[in-house]
Amino acid sequence: MKFSENWLRQHVPTDAGRERLAAVLTAIGLEVEDVAELGQDLDGVVVARILSAEKHPQADRLQVCRVDAGQGEPLQIVCGAPNARAGLVAPLALVGARVGDLTIKAAKLRGVESNGMLCSAKELGIDADASGLMELPDDAPVGAPLAGYLGLPDASIEIKLTPNRADCFSVRGIAYDVAAALGGTVADHDATPVAATGTATLPIELGAGADAPRYVGRVIEGVDARVRTPVWMAERLRRSGVRPVSFLVDVTQYVMLELGQPMHAFDRDLLKGPVGVRRARAGERLVLLDGREVELDGEFLAITDADRPVALAGVMGGMDTRVTDATRNVFLEAAHFAPAAIIGRSRRLGMHTDAAHRFERGVDPQLPRTAIEVATRLVLDIAGGRPGPVVEAALEEHLPQPRPILLRRARLARVLGLQVPDAEVARILRALGMEVEDVAGGWRVLPPSRRFDVAIEEDLIEEVARIHGYDAIPTTLPGGAARIAAPSETRVAEDTLRAQLVARDYHEALCFAFVDAQLLDHWQAATGSVPLSNPLSAELGVMRTMLLPGLVSALGRNLARQQSRVRLFELGKVFAAAGPGEAPVETARIAAAIHGDARAEQWGEPARAADFHDLRGDLDSLAACAGAVLDYRRSDAPHGHPGRSADVWRVDGGEARLGWIGELHPRLLRALDLDGPVLGFELDLAPLCRRAIPRPQALSRYPSVRRDIAFVAPDTVPWSALEATIRRAGGPLLSEVRLFDRYLGKGVDPGFRSLATGLILLDKSRTLTDGDVDRAVAAIMAALRDEHGARIRS
Template identity: 80%
Template sequence: MKFSENWLRQHVPTDATRERLAEVLTAIGLEVEDVAPLGEALDGVVVARIVSAERHPEADRLQVCQVDAGQGEPLQIVCGAPNARAGLVAPLATIGTRIGELTIKAAKLRGVESNGMLCSAKELGIDADASGLLELPGDAPVGAPLAGYLGLPDASIEIKLTPNRADCFSVRGIAFDVAAATGGEVTPFEASPVPAVIEAALPVELHAGADAPRYLGRVIEGVDAATPTPVWMAERLRRSGVRPVSLLVDVTQYVMLELGQPMHAFDRDLLHGPVGVRRARAGETLKLLDGRDVALDDEFLAITDADRVVALAGVMGGFDTRVTDATRNVFLESAHFAPAAIIGRSRRLGMHTDAAHRFERGVDPALPRAAIELATRLVLDAAGGQPGPVVEASLEAHLPQPQPIALRRARLARVLGLGVPDAEVARILRALGMEVSATDAGWRVLPPSRRFDIAIEEDLIEEVARIHGYDAIPTTLPGGASRIAVPSETRVGEDELRAQMVARGYFEAVNFAFVDQSLLQAWQADAGGVALANPLSAELGVMRTRLLPGLVAAAARNLARQQSRVRLFELGKVFDLAAQGEAPVETARLAAVIQGGAQAEQWGASARPADFHDLKGDLESLAACAGARLEFRPASAPHGHPGRSAEVVRVDGEGPVTLGWIGELHPRLVRSLDLEGTLLAFELDLEPLRRRSVPRAAALSRFPSVRRDLAFVAPEGVPWAALEASIRQAAGPLLAELRLFDRYVGKGVDPGFRSLATGLILQDNSRTLTESDVDVVVAAVIAALQQEHGARIRG
C-alpha cells in the first residue's frame, strides 16, 4: 500500500516528524518499505506560462521561449524540452534557485541569453518522468509558488501489509492505527448525503445470496467527463502509485485509496437495466477493460445488465460499458462482495487488480454508501451533472455483523506479562474505532465492521500489545522445571529411518504438499484429492494423495540433468478426503525411487542395473530397524508393472498389516511422464512401519541346532511368500531359522514348475533335539507343502 504523507496527515493531524511517523508505522505492524521524499527545497520555483516559442537560430533542438512568470515583463528562456510550446503552463526555476546540485544562473546558450530553467517532474524530484516539461493545468495561477500549488513538500510512503490487515488498504484505515499509536484523533469524515435532483435511476437486483449481500448504484446525468482531473486529486493518486487516467476513473480510484471501497463507473447510456449480481454461467464470455476476452463459469461472480454480463464483480469492469471522455451520463457502482466469492478469481485469469486485492481480504460492508456519496460529490464538483437517488439492494441476513468480545483484565496481564492501566487499554481500543464498555472483569468490546481480523479475546490482546508497544513488554526468563520428553522404545524415530536410508545411498527429497491435478490423474491417484481454494498457481492446486508422483518428478529432473544413478526418498504426509464434507485425513508416508546402476561406478565390481531385489533389500533393512518381518504379495496397483510389483505386508505382531507397495513402475506410466528406462519405487504407511516391540533379553540356547535341507518342486504361480508361511506354520516353535538357498528351472523339472532348496534350522531351548523330533517336523512341512500348494519333494 502506497500513499501520500500529506494525505495521511489530513486524516490524522500529528506533530510527529516524517522519520518518527515511519518508525511508528513499522512498530505497530505496518512495516514501512520505502519513504520517497517529493518536492523538497522548491523555493524559487513558480508556475509560468510560455507566451511564445521560436526555434533557436543556432540549434535545431532548442527553442527560445518568452515566459510569463507573473513578474510583469516576460523572461527569455532557452529550452530543449520536446513539449515546449506556446500556451503551455509549466514550472519555472528562477535565477538563484537551487535544483538538486544545480544553482540556476543567467547564462547564454549558443549565443542567446536564458534567465531561468523550465523544469521536468524528474528535475524537481516529484516524479520519474523526464520525457519533457511537467505540464500543469491551463488555469494554474501564473507566478504562484509551485510548492503551494502542488501541495509540496510531501513524501510517498509504501508499507507492507499482512493479509489480515485489509482495513489498512486505505489512507483512512491507516489513520486509525496512527492515531492510536501517537495519541491523536482521526478527523471526522464528512460524507453527507447528496440530495437527488432528478428521478433517473436503474433498478438493482441481487441473485447471489451471501456472495453479494449489498449493492448500491446511482445515476448522474449531464457530466462533462472530458474535464481534467483536479490537480490535487491527480497528485494524490500519483503519490499513491496510481497514474491518473480520466476524471471518472480517477474518482473511483481516489475513493478506493481514501476509504478502501473499490468502485466502478459505467456509461449509463450503454446500460438497459436492471443491474444485477449473479453467478456467471458456463459458456458466458466477457471483454474486460484491458481488451481481453475471458471465458466464465459458475465460479465467477458477474455484474449483469438485463442478464447480460457487463463486469466481473470484485475484479474488473467490462470493455463494452466503460466510461470515456464522451460519456455524459454515468452509473456509479458501490458494493460489498464476500471474500470467498472473489478469492483466486483474478489469479485464474492471470491478472492482479487493486479491487480484487481488497475484496479477497475483506472490505467493510458499511462503506458502500459513504463511498458512493463521496464519489458523487467529487464528480459534481469537478464535472457538474445532476444526481439521481441512490438505489440500494441489501440482504441484511448475509451481511457480516461484528460480535461483542469480552476482554478480561487478568487474561490481558497474563498473556502480556505486564499490567496495562485500564485507562490506556480503553484509550487504545477506542482510538482504533471500537466501542468499549467497562465490566467487573475487564471490558466489553465491539470491533468496527472494517476489522475482519478481530473475533476473539486474543485478537484484542494483540491490538493492545502492538499499540502499547512491544518494546514496553518486559523480557523475563521462563520459570519452573522443564519436562524432558523421553523417546518411546515402542516406535522407531523418523531420524533413525532417515539415517538408514542415507546409509543405503539415498538422498532425501522435500517436495510441495500440493501438486498438479493432471499429475495425479496420470497416476490414477486423483480420487479423494483435496482441491485448494486459493492455490499458489494452477500447477499446485491439489493436495497430494501419494508421495510417489512428486518424488518421481524430482527423479525425472535429476535424470534430465545427466544424473545417471538416482536414489531418492521422501518422508512426508499425504491427504485424502475420506468423505464429502469431512476434514481431510492426513497420513504419514515413506517413499523411495531408484534408477540406474545397482552400485556407484567403480572398478571393483561389474556394472549392472538396479532391480527389484536391490530395492527389496533396502526396504527390508529399513524394516529391520523396527524388527519387522515383511511379506510380499502380488499387487495390482494401476501404476505398477504387472508381475513386477508387490504389496508389502507386515506379518509380525498382531496379525498382518498392509504397509504399501513396492515394484517397478508401469511402462505406460513411464512413457506418459516422458521418462526412459526402468524406475523402481516403494511407498509405505509410516506409522505401522515404525511400530517396534520392546526389546526383551533372553538367554541363548545351550543346546545344539539341527539343520535339514529340503528340495521340493512347486508350481511357478505359487509365490515364495506363501510357501514360506506354510513352512513356518507347519514347523512350529522349533524352527529357529529358514533359509532359501537355491532356485532351479530346467532339465529334470517339469515346465510350469521350479525347484526350491531350503534349509530348516531347528533348535529347542530346553533340550537336545532327537532324530524323531526332527523327522516329525520335516514330515509336517512336506505334508503342508503338498496339501496347500501341490508341491512335492524333488526326487
C-alpha cells in the same frame, strides 16, 4: 500499499517527522518498505506558460521559447524537450533555483540566451517520467510556486501488509493505527448523505446469497465526463502508484484508496436494468476493461444487466458498459462480497487487480453506502450532475456482524508480562475505532466492522501489545515446572526412521504439499485430490495424494544436474477429499526413491544398478526398527512396473496393508522425461511405526536342526505364497525359512524354477529326533505339492 504522506497527515494530523512516522509504522506491524521523497527544495520553481516556440537557428533539436512566468516581461528559454509548444503550461526553474545538483544560471546555448530551465517531472524529483516537460493543467496559476500548487514536498510511502490487515489497504485505515501509536486523533471525514435532486434509479437484485449480501448503487445524470481530474486528486493517485485515466474512473480509484472500498462506474445509458449479482453460468463470456475476453463458470460472481454479464464481481468491469468521455449519465456502484467468493478468481485468469486484492482479504461490509456518498459529492463538485436516490439491496442475515469480546485485565498482564495502565488500554482500543466498556475485571470491547482480524481475546491483547510497543515488553525467562512427556515404547520415533535411512545413504527431501494436477494424472493418482481455492500458481493447484510424485520430481531435478546416483526420502502428509463441508483427511507417510548404482563409486566391487531387492533391504531395515514382519504381494498399482512391484503388508499382530514398493512403470518414466529405472516405496507411517513392547525370552537349551531342500515350482507362483505354505505346514517346530538359491536352466522344465531352501527346526523343550525332522519336512513337501504343484528336484 502505497500512499501519499501528505494525504495520510490530512486524516491524522501529527507533528512527527517523516523518519519518526516511518519508524512508528514499522514498529506497529505496518512494515515500511520504501519512502520516496518527492519535490524537495523546489524554491524558485514556478508555474509558467509557453507563449511561443521557434526553432533554434543553430540546432535542430532545440527550440527558443518565450515563456510567461508571471513576472511581467516574458522570459527567453532555450528548451530541447520534444513536447515544448505554444500554449503548454509547465514548471519553470528561474535563475538561481536548484534542480537536483544543478544551480540554474543565465547562459547562452548555441549563441542564444536562456534565462531559466523548463523542467520534466524526473528533473524535479516528482515522478520517473523524463520523456518531456511535465504538462500541467491549462488553468494552473501562472507565476505561482510549483510546490504550493502540487502540494509538495511530499513522500510516497510503501508499506508491506500481512494478510490479516485488510483494513490498512486504505489511507483512513492506516490513519487509525498511526493515531493510536502517536497519541493523536483521526480527523473527521465528510460522508454526509447527498440529497437526491433527480428521480433516476436502477433496481438491484441479489442472487448470490452469502457471496454478495450487499449492493449499493446511484444514478447521477448530466455529468461532464470530459472534465479533467483535479491536480490534487491526480497527484494523490500518482503518489499511490495509480495512473490517472479519466475523471469518473479516477473518482472510484480515489475513494478506494482513501476508504478501502472498491467501486465501479457504469455508463447508465448502456444499462437496461435491473442490475444484479449472481453466480456465472458455465460458458458465459465477458469482455473485460483490459480488452481480454474470458469464459466464466460457476466459480465466478457476475454483475448482470437484465441477466447478461457486464462485469466480473470483485475483479474488473466490462468493456461494453464502461464510462467514456461521451458518458452523460453514470451509475456508481459499491458492494460487499465475501472473501471466499473472490479469492483466487483473478489469479485463475492470470491477472491481478486492486479490487480483487482487497475483496480477497475482506472489505468493511458497512462501507459501500459511505463510499457512494463520498464519490457522489466528488462527482457533483467537479463534474456536476443531478444525483438520484441511493438504492441498496442487502441480505442482513449474511452480513458479518462484530461481536463483543471480553478482555480480562489479568489475562492481559499474564500474556504480556507487564501491567499496562487501564487508561492506556482503553485509549489504545478507542483510538483504533473500538467501542470500549469497563466491566468487572476488564473491558467489553466491540471491534469496528472493518477489523475482521479481531475476533477473540488474544487479538485484543495483540492490539494492545503492538501499539503500546513491543520494545516496552520486558524480556523474561519462562517460569514454572516443565512437563516432560516420556516417549511411547509402543511407537518408533520418526527421527529413528530418519536416522536409519540416512545411515543407508539417503538424503531427506522436503517437497511442497501441493502439486500440479497434471502430475497426479500421470501417476493416475488424482482421484480424491483436494483443489486449492487460492493456489500460489497453476502448477501448485491441488494437495498431494501421494508423496512419490513430488519426490520423484525432485529426483529428476537432481538427475538433470549431473547427479547420476540419487537416493531421497521424505516423511510428510498426503490429503484426500472427505464429505461436503468436511476437512480433508490427512495421512502421514514415508516414501523413498532411488536411481543409479547400488553402491557409491568405489574400487572394492564392480558397479551394478540398484534393483528391487536393494530397495527391499532398505525397507526391511526400517521394519526391523519396529520389529515388523513384512509380506510382499503382487501389486496392480498403475504406476508400478508389472512384475517388479509389490504391495507391502505387515503380518505380525494382524494383517495391515502398509503401501507399495517397486520399480516405476516405463510409461510413467517417459511421461516424466526420466531415463533409466527409478525405484521407490511409499508406506503409511502409523502402522509401520507400531511396535510391541519388548519382552525377554530365554534362549533354547536345545540345538536346532537345519534341513536343506530343493524343489521345483511353477514360475507363476510367487515366493511369498510358497513361504506362507512352508511356515503353515512346518508348524511350531519350524523357526526360520531361508531361501538361498534360485535356478533356471538344464534339468528344470520350461515354466518352472528350482528353489533351494534352508529349514531351521527347533523345539525349546527337547532335542529333535530324525523322525521329528523327517515328519516336518514331509508335511511341508506334501503341502507344496497339493497347493502349488511343487515337487522335490531330482
